[in-house]
Amino acid sequence: MKTWIFIGLFIASVLALGIRLPQLDRRPLHNDEAINAWKLETLWSQGQYKYDPDEYHGPTLYYFSLPFLKFFAPSDAQQWSDAHLRLVTIFFGAAIILLSWLLLDGLGWPAVLAAALLTAISPAMTFYSRYFIHEMLLIFFTLLLVGSVWRYTRAKHPGWLAVAGAAIGLMWATKETFVLAIAAMALAIVLLHFWMLNTTGQPLLVKSGWNYRHAILALFVTIAVAIVFYSSFFTNPSGIVDAIKTYLPWTKRAGGASPHNHPWYWYFQHLFFFHPVVRGKGPFWSETLVLLLFIVGAVSALVGRSMPGVSIPFARFLLLYTTLLSAIYAAISYKTPWCMLGFYHGMILIAGLGAYALWQWAKNRLARSAIMVVLAAGLGHLAWQTWRANWPMASSPQNPYTYSQTSTHILELIKRLRGLAAVHPDGKNMVIYAVSSESYWPLPWYLRDFKRIGWFEEMPSQPYPPVLIVNARLEAYLDEKTNKKWIMAGLFELRPKVALELYVNFDFWKKYVETLPRTPPDE
Known part of the structure; x- marks a missing residue:
């Protein structure tokens, strides 16, 4: 038995x-x-x-x-x-x-x-x-x-x-x-x-x-x-x-x-x-x-x-x-x-x-x-x-077992950063500032192969690096404050009610965009 x-x-x-x-x-x-x-x-x-x-x-x-x-x-x-x-x-x-x-x-x-x-x-x-x-x-x-x-x-x-x-x-x-x-x-x-x-x-x-x-x-x-x-x-x-x-x-x-x-x-x-x-x-x-x-x-x-x-x-x-x-x-x-x-x-x-x-x-x-x-x-x-x-609701706030769960949207930010690094002459050694008054985890883990990221709780003074990730609550408005020398290249949800803005140097952004595959116009 x-x-x-x-x-x-x-x-x-x-x-x-x-x-x-x-x-x-x-x-x-x-x-x-x-x-x-x-x-x-x-x-x-x-x-x-x-x-x-x-x-x-x-x-x-x-x-x-x-x-x-x-x-x-x-x-x-x-x-x-x-x-x-x-x-x-x-x-x-x-x-x-x-x-x-x-x-x-x-x-x-x-x-x-x-x-x-x-x-x-x-x-x-x-x-x-x-x-x-x-x-x-x-x-x-x-x-x-x-x-x-x-x-x-x-x-x-x-x-x-x-x-x-x-x-x-x-x-x-x-x-x-x-x-x-x-x-x-x-x-x-x-x-x-x-x-x-x-x-x-x-x-x-x-x-x-x-x-x-x-x-x-x-x-x-x-x-x-x-x-x-x-x-x-x-x-x-x-x-x-x-x-x-x-x-x-x-x-x-x-x-x-x-x-x-x-x-x-x-x-x-x-x-x-x-x-x-x-x-x-x-x-x-x-x-x-x-x-x-x-x-x-x-x-x-x-x-x-x-x-x-x-x-x-x-x-x-x-x-x-x-x-x-x-x-x-x-x-x-x-x-x-x-x-x-x-x-x-x-x-x-x-x-x-x-x-x-x-x-x-x-x-x-x-x-x-x-x-x-x-x-x-x-x-x-x-x-x-x-x-x-x-599976279908693994990251959803409507799932009773999730709690301050990281959004799948953040994976798009990580993909974007890797794309930018592929174009930058320093590669993954390019300087990035991450600025947030609250926890920015799990980003430090997912970006562990980027060796020159500065983590800040409030906006540092200029000069800025080519890439910045800023908590939307800090109201950085770098587009206006830098006269479009840095532009917002995306808004990404980190977790519910926490969004991150991606700012990229305009000249660097143009260089990155030029490397993207062209989509043929609809006939």
């Missing part, structure tokens, strides 16, 4: 890869992805990485990217594509499915397989697997922690607590928000302890159930793993202290000192009822199937009706953990859509339990056939939204 279950998980993971891999470069890099790429390039080319506690997340994304670059990308970082960068998150997004094997005797194999299929097809899980950020690694290591502790409760082997310690260390070295998951787990365990004590008279936490030497081993492994990564494999000792100092700026953001403040229901709106309207029209998005199955799974866990292969205490722990983590993220005013994946994967696991419960509650062939039809329709709806989110 277990062989067939593993085959099912393997098929689901292959399905996940099949959905996630095609056209990985269809969506331009988000500015966060580009900054991550810049840090990765420094590690790859110079062998150096130094953790920055103020603005950025942990080091695991960069170190785990190295083997994928080694085997699947050119050795010259100048030749890396967006697809090369995203391979690591694709891998972890699919590996989550295989890792759920650890939960087979906690949720039951039907629930695990159902959750695996939902994970493979979910628009949110798919979209952010194709995103070069830390979230998929954090979810993987979180599931590894839950699974290894569960396995320890079944076998009491110290190796499982060592794995759990490594998982916590990796969570810590991935993203600062790991503390929220740990807090939710700890509180869920305490609540479950008193729940069981009051309902069955048997507490969850008993001294005979734990070996303190095993717990010390887990703590040692946790600290060791975190130190190894934050010290950049012992080349940057200050990174260890920075791993603690980082919580000061992040606490300020969580408390509201950030432009990314949103209401408590924002995550749930994006997942289950997102309907952006532009000029009276807009697509409707909802991962309804997951929500409905989650409700069924939650009821099943609360009622505690026995199902083959399901541990009711474990199901209740998972429900408590997911609910608490959802509440924590809802309460924090700082919100970006990828942060919801932590609790959403928990919802998917409970949704798998819901699918299993429906199957168990349906006692005749007609009822089970009806359930199969409804589930198939729901999966089809998810698959359709996954296609829409990752």
